[in-house]
Amino acid sequence: MSFRSGRHFLQIPGPTNIPDRVLRAMDSPIIDHRGQDFARLVLDIFAGLKTVFKTSADIIIFPSSGTGAWEAALVNTLSPGDKVLMFETGHFATLWFQMATQLGIAAEFVPGDWRHGVDPEQVENLLSADRGHIIKAVAVVHNETSTGVTSRIGEIRKAMDRTAHPALLMVDTISSLASIDYRHDEWGVDVTVACSQKGLMLPPGLGFNAVSAKARAAAKTARMPKSYWNWNEMIANNKSGFFPYTPATNMLFGLREALLMMQEEGLDNVFARHARLSEATRRAVRAWGLEILCLNPEEYSNVLTAVLMPEGHDADRFRELVLQRFDMSLGTGLTKLKGRVFRIGHLGDFNELMLAGSLCGVEMGLTAAGVPHKNGGVLAALDYLSADNTMRETSRITARSA
Structure with missing residues (x-):
């Protein structure tokens, strides 16, 4: 090995x-x-x-x-x-x-x-x-x-x-x-x-x-x-x-x-971090031109995002390629969804840079596997995370000044 x-x-x-x-x-x-x-x-x-x-x-x-x-x-x-x-x-x-x-x-x-x-x-x-x-x-x-x-x-x-x-x-x-x-x-x-x-x-x-x-x-x-x-x-x-x-x-x-x-982090901050990283992931998926499995935005999960593969492309073959080429494990589709979706986990001990690396692996994998998509998913996620972090830092500075 x-x-x-x-x-x-x-x-x-x-x-x-x-x-x-x-x-x-x-x-x-x-x-x-x-x-x-x-x-x-x-x-x-x-x-x-x-x-x-x-x-x-x-x-x-x-x-x-x-x-x-x-x-x-x-x-x-x-x-x-x-x-x-x-x-x-x-x-x-x-x-x-x-x-x-x-x-x-x-x-x-x-x-x-x-x-x-x-x-x-x-x-x-x-x-x-x-x-x-x-x-x-x-x-x-x-x-x-x-x-x-x-x-x-x-x-x-x-x-x-x-x-x-x-x-x-x-x-x-x-x-x-x-x-x-x-x-x-x-x-x-x-x-x-x-x-x-x-x-x-x-x-x-x-x-x-x-x-x-x-x-x-x-x-x-x-x-x-x-x-x-x-x-x-x-x-x-x-x-x-x-x-x-x-x-x-x-x-x-x-x-x-x-x-x-x-x-130490604060439970509300834990929830906000998960919400931020999940929204960045969904923006990446949309920018790739792929479809999020969940149809109701009110029910989007802040724990994971399940992504539908385009017709004619097998999600498990894509996951296998990503594992072999980039040493990253993505979630498989289960029972009814086998071969139809891959799942990106964004939960637990996880931060912005870890997400950026994960999304890079997905985007490179889509290209390597020949899956029809648009480029720019990673950039869309990074733009969102950068803007969000800037707003939060500005709010903290304003609060300290007050």
């Missing part, structure tokens, strides 16, 4: 690049997970997580993937045969639906085109028609990683409130938490599902549930079998900083450091 100089550009939408500070924090000796130093670590982490989830509710940390956190959300709140509304916004929404079905839940999968988020009006109509309150939960993917479409959770909550329907609201924030503004309490979410390897800037290995008092009440009558995923045991042990089974200690060291980094 030939040597490649320089760094590999990992531009998939997760797992994301891990900051050196987080890697160094994880490279620590194991400590006693029954000792007081560990308890202090865990209690610090829960305090930091509450600011990211924007909640005062209980948060549970599982040694798991996001898939495990999906299952925990379902088995702690529902019983076999319960009806749940789920929405086809993309590949990961489909997987969550398939899991619910395999668990014996009567999931209704509302069809979608993979180019739009969940329609709040449709949610309202479906719940209004359920006069007997048969529907026990509404499950929504906040940011669909396969499509680059973000559903409007605040509007969905308002739609549910207008019906006065008692269904739980479950939201998958696996690729949005810590990158896009999210408000567990304000939006009346009952179970928020998240994981470690996206906006939290960690390797895969931690799954999260944030659970409302309403969700805790539902758990008292839920009859789905559970042991590893049992909220009650986790919450009881977590109150004093411990776990009912062996925790992922070094992942927790990394999580504490990642939360500290976000606190």
Whole structure:
């Protein structure tokens, strides 16, 4: 295998690049997970997580993937045969639906085109028609990683409130938490599902549930079998900083450091950075003359951009060429979108110069692969970023002078 100089550009939408500070924090000796130093670590982490989830509710940390956190959300709140509304916004929404079905839940999968988020009006109509309150939960993917479409959770909550329907609201924030503004309490979410390897800037290995008092009440009558995923045991042990089974200690060291980094940057600044880099990416795509998969600008993702390939050109062949020539990994199209799109991740520990290099790799790759496009995408992104940075610096100077 030939040597490649320089760094590999990992531009998939997760797992994301891990900051050196987080890697160094994880490279620590194991400590006693029954000792007081560990308890202090865990209690610090829960305090930091509450600011990211924007909640005062209980948060549970599982040694798991996001898939495990999906299952925990379902088995702690529902019983076999319960009806749940789920929405086809993309590949990961489909997987969550398939899991619910395999668990014996009567999931209704509302069809979608993979180019739009969940329609709040449709949610309202479906719940209004359920006069007997048969529907026990509404499950929504906040940011669909396969499509680059973000559903409007605040509007969905308002739609549910207008019906006065008692269904739980479950939201998958696996690729949005810590990158896009999210408000567990304000939006009346009952179970928020998240994981470690996206906006939290960690390797895969931690799954999260944030659970409302309403969700805790539902758990008292839920009859789905559970042991590893049992909220009650986790919450009881977590109150004093411990776990009912062996925790992922070094992942927790990394999580504490990642939360500290976000606190230093300021969560609003984290969100603004993601919004700025995503807009620059979309301007590059438009300048190339290519099509963004998401059709509604109100639903553009600030985490990734999915780009449709021109007819007759295979996105995976393009991705392979970019990897071979420029040592950059782009996200693949999944299931229905296989070969039709490539995905540019712009989340986590990421800045303007990293984006500029990524977009250069895409533009050079389009030329090398013979994909019909216009030149100037990188320049369009740089013009936007330069102007935006100039305006922000002028604002800071003006504020200091005042």
